[in-house]
Amino acid sequence: MTMPHERTRSVLRTRELLQMLASGSDVPAMDELRDRALSLLRHFPDKMHFAWTAKVLPAVWGDPDEKW
Template structure:
């Protein structure tokens, strides 16, 4: 089972990977264009951490049955 901090880290690292692909002139134009296209609506690290903070602060509310999706941290923080 993926923990919220692991999911957060994966999303942040995926964005970094897409940025590398989009900016690498040695890759085919199509790969760079696709990476750039995906980045247009991909959440930033700040967006993901903010989502994590909102979810962590609203754990007592019946917002989601599955619990938080994201974390405000990229590492495990025991409660």
């Protein structure tokens, strides 16, 4: 079971990973990158979490089912 702090940490670490990839610096080897991605996805919020959060904090998150 994922705890709220694990979910938050996953989102923040995913942002860090994406920033690193976008900068092109210190990009890990494919195997390491895959392992990191799997680790982050373990606690990453799913569609249900975003839908619930969008209802509680509509100024922060959008409804994942809405067509943009």
